Amino acid sequence: MRTLKFLLRKEFRQIFRDKAIVALIFFMPCIQLIIMPLAADYEVRNVNLAVVDHDKSSYSQKLISKVIASGYFRLQGYNASFKEAFALIESDKADLILEIPQDFERNLIREDKQKLFVAVNAINGTKANLGGSYLGTIIAAFNADIRLQLIQQPRFSAFPVIDIVANNWFNPVLNYKVFIVPGILAILVTMVGGFLTALNIVKEKEVGTIEQINVTPIKKHIFILGKLIPFWVLANIIFTIGLLLARLIYGITPVGSLFTLYIFISVYLLTVLGFGLLVSTFCDTQQQAMFIMFFFMMIFILLGGLFTSIDSMPQWAKLLTRLNPVRYMIEVMRMVILKGSSLKDVLPQLGVVSLMAVILNGWAILNYKKTN
Amino acid sequence: MVSEEKVIVCDKLTKRFGDFIATNEITFEVNKGEIFGFLGANGAGKTTAMRMLCGLSSPTSGNATIAGFDVYRQTEDIKRNIGYMSQKFSLYENLTVLENIEFFGGIYGLSDQQLKTKTAELVDRLGLKSEAKKLVGSLPLGWKQKLSFSVAVLHEPKIVFLDEPTGGVDPVTRRQFWDMIYEAAERGITVFVTTHYMDEAEYCNRISIMVDGKMEVLDTPANLKNTFNVGSMDEVFYQLARGAKRAD
Numbered sequence: 001m002r003t004l005k006f007l008l009r010k011e012f013r014q015i016f017r018d019k020a021i022v023a024l025i026f027f028m029p030c031i032q033l034i035i036m037p038l039a040a041d042y043e044v045r046n047v048n049l050a051v052v053d054h055d056k057s058s059y060s061q062k063l064i065s066k067v068i069a070s071g072y073f074r075l076q077g078y079n080a081s082f083k084e085a086f087a088l089i090e091s092d093k094a095d096l097i098l099e100i101p102q103d104f105e106r107n108l109i110r111e112d113k114q115k116l117f118v119a120v121n122a123i124n125g126t127k128a129n130l131g132g133s134y135l136g137t138i139i140a141a142f143n144a145d146i147r148l149q150l151i152q153q154p155r156f157s158a159f160p161v162i163d164i165v166a167n168n169w170f171n172p173v174l175n176y177k178v179f180i181v182p183g184i185l186a187i188l189v190t191m192v193g194g195f196l197t198a199l200n201i202v203k204e205k206e207v208g209t210i211e212q213i214n215v216t217p218i219k220k221h222i223f224i225l226g227k228l229i230p231f232w233v234l235a236n237i238i239f240t241i242g243l244l245l246a247r248l249i250y251g252i253t254p255v256g257s258l259f260t261l262y263i264f265i266s267v268y269l270l271t272v273l274g275f276g277l278l279v280s281t282f283c284d285t286q287q288q289a290m291f292i293m294f295f296f297m298m299i300f301i302l303l304g305g306l307f308t309s310i311d312s313m314p315q316w317a318k319l320l321t322r323l324n325p326v327r328y329m330i331e332v333m334r335m336v337i338l339k340g341s342s343l344k345d346v347l348p349q350l351g352v353v354s355l356m357a358v359i360l361n362g363w364a365i366l367n368y369k370k371t372n
Numbered sequence: 373m374v375s376e377e378k379v380i381v382c383d384k385l386t387k388r389f390g391d392f393i394a395t396n397e398i399t400f401e402v403n404k405g406e407i408f409g410f411l412g413a414n415g416a417g418k419t420t421a422m423r424m425l426c427g428l429s430s431p432t433s434g435n436a437t438i439a440g441f442d443v444y445r446q447t448e449d450i451k452r453n454i455g456y457m458s459q460k461f462s463l464y465e466n467l468t469v470l471e472n473i474e475f476f477g478g479i480y481g482l483s484d485q486q487l488k489t490k491t492a493e494l495v496d497r498l499g500l501k502s503e504a505k506k507l508v509g510s511l512p513l514g515w516k517q518k519l520s521f522s523v524a525v526l527h528e529p530k531i532v533f534l535d536e537p538t539g540g541v542d543p544v545t546r547r548q549f550w551d552m553i554y555e556a557a558e559r560g561i562t563v564f565v566t567t568h569y570m571d572e573a574e575y576c577n578r579i580s581i582m583v584d585g586k587m588e589v590l591d592t593p594a595n596l597k598n599t600f601n602v603g604s605m606d607e608v609f610y611q612l613a614r615g616a617k618r619a620d
Contacts, residue, residue, distance in 0.1 A: 006478030010467065017466050208460040215426050215456040216479045217448050371447050372429050 003218055007226030015230060025196070029188040029238050033245050036184055037177045047131035050077040050085040050094040057105035063142050067098070072134050082119075089121045096120055096131050108146065177250045182333035183306040185242040189265070190272050190300070190326055193235040195293055197276030200227055201368070202289045214370040224365050228273050235269045236262075255340030264332050264346055268353050271325045274360030281367040300326040328353050374577060377404040379531055379562045380425065385434035385443075387420050394420040396585035397434060404530070407553060407563045409573045409593075412582030413613045418566045419459060421582070422533050425564070426456050439530045452480075455524035455532040455561075459539070461516050463523060465509030469500055472508055473523060480527035494522050514545035518552065525556050532556060534565040538572065550575055570605040581609060583616050 016022055049067065053060050067073055076094045079085040088094035099117035107114040118135055120128045204210040213223065243261075246252040254261055276293070283289040302308075303317065304326035310318060321327045328349040335341035343350075380402035387395040395417040402408045412418045423429040425438055427447030436443040439453040463472045473494060477487045495504050498518055503511060508519065517537055525532050534553075538546045550572065553563050565576070573579050573593060580590040589596060589612065593605055600608045 002481070003479055006475055010464070010471070010475045013471060014464065014466055208458065208462045209464055211428070211458045212462040214428055215451055215454070217452040218479055371427055
């Protein structure tokens with residue numbers, strides 16, 4: 001215990017001696033938490049649209065203004081021919097072409113049917129997909145408007161009409177930030193904690209100070225604890241700052257209890273830091289440690305369920321995410337912050353993460369060798 | 373004060389790295405309080421042998437006991453009883469002189485009271501009073517080495533292992549360094565030291581010279597000069613090391 005005291009004192013001194021690193025540790029997450037949720041949004045806006053209007057009728061005008069008025073599209077060209085419009089797609093100035101054929105108005109009124117042509121630039125898949133479906137929805141609405149005007153409403157509609165009303169629980173106005181901020185916070189804590197620990201022991205190896213430690217009678221688990229605790233404290237502080245920022249900037253207050261949140265984050269951090277320490281005991285240089293951490297962090301984050309839903313992943317990927325601690329963290333963050341889940345609700349996740357913490361830290365202790 | 377008690381007993385100690393035999397069946401004993409010079413050309417296997425004796429590296433074969441503890445099974449007991457100063461400076465450069473002393477003293481289990489008196493003594497002895505709160509990284513090499521040594525013997529170990537402690541250090545500081553070694557030996561600490569300076573070899577009670585992983589000779593400096601019928605340790609070393617096949 002006494003040895004641990006000296007280790008911790010030394011470790012904290014070293015961390016706080018490097019002012020640049022301290023600044024980075026605290027400012028980086030803050031800046032990221034401020035910038036990312038505001039900029040990186042799933043909602044597709046500013047879809048560039050080129051219109052080829054062969055009809056030039058009042059109906060075609062109405063359709064076009066309805067599309068533009070939706071706010072999702074920007075009119076990039078009003079072209080005479082499809083060829084001209086396609087040139088815009090080729091030069092990446094347009095994402096979508098809406099071609100309105102000749103006699104659009106006449107056919108619509110007289111023959112009660114008309115076809116429109118939509119061409120999508122599928123290079124940016126998300127934008128094309130969503131843009132195309134927005135456009136489809138707007139055209140369908142336009143269609144409904146016209147039918148309302150032109151057709152005498154029969155008492156019973158000729159078509160079965162089922163109107164769907166969705167009620168968005170836990171995030172009633174589908175505020176994207178409410179969804180993404182807890183996830184980003186989870187990732188920030190993971191990155192900072194993971195990288196700092198991964199680079200720590202390996203740095204002592206590089207500098208040669210580990211040799212002086214290895215020749216002392218210090219116990220291996222005490223040494224690993226001495227490396228674990230400082231970063232655990234640091235990561236908890238960062239997490240707290242993050243929660244405060246989420247509240248101040250985005251008005252997000254956890255619906256569930258802070259107690260549950262901190263219990264989980266405490267255990268989760270042991271997992272992440274244990275992983276970092278394990279990497280550190282395997283590597284000989286900081287470069288190696290950095291690359292290995294990058295490799296795993298990319299996988300952890302992309303398969304963590306923050307940016308893409310785990311439910312829509314293929315079966316093998318779903319299984320893989322079970323080994324991913326970040327997945328549980330993001331899950332629990334959303335459960336507790338948005339849904340108000342209690343400690344009992346997050347017990348399964350807590351169990352898995354605890355097991356991981358024990359395995360990773362135990363492995364790190366075993367893999368740290370004082371005698372080669 | 374050299375006594376009859378054996379603190380290092382080595383019997384055919386060997387370390388292989390694949391096909392390469394770094395240390396080949398070295399056998400020797402060192403008495404308590406002795407200053408034992410461990411000489412050899414670069415790559416002769418000195419550091420490997422020393423790392424085995426410190427419990428940092430497991431031997432491939434052979435036996436050795438350090439302060440009565442076995443190098444295979446009791447490495448942590450060995451570590452409690454030795455001090456070690458590696459070839460590469462390995463105190464924390466981003467901690468101050470005082471912080472380094474406190475840390476290593478604390479790790480070796482010194483009490484607060486012991487730490488306090490030891491630190492004061494040490495700072496005084498090294499003349500580092502005005503530098504005590506400076507980062508170790510900013511000290512000149514000579515001071516760093518003296519500090520390293522002082523930290524290595526802070527917990528009054530039975531044996532202290534010094535791996536080229538005076539490499540790159542000026543002659544005056546080297547002299548002071550050897551004064552410190554003598555003081556430690558006076559207190560009964562056995563000193564096991566490697567060096568490339570033959571004048572330093574003369575300061576040792578006994579010296580051994582390693583060539584290509586084997587211990588070729590082991591005797592007092594005076595006896596060695598007689599045996600080889602030469603006037604200086606330089607010549608003894610030269611005659612032996614000339615035959616070495618390994619180079620850097």
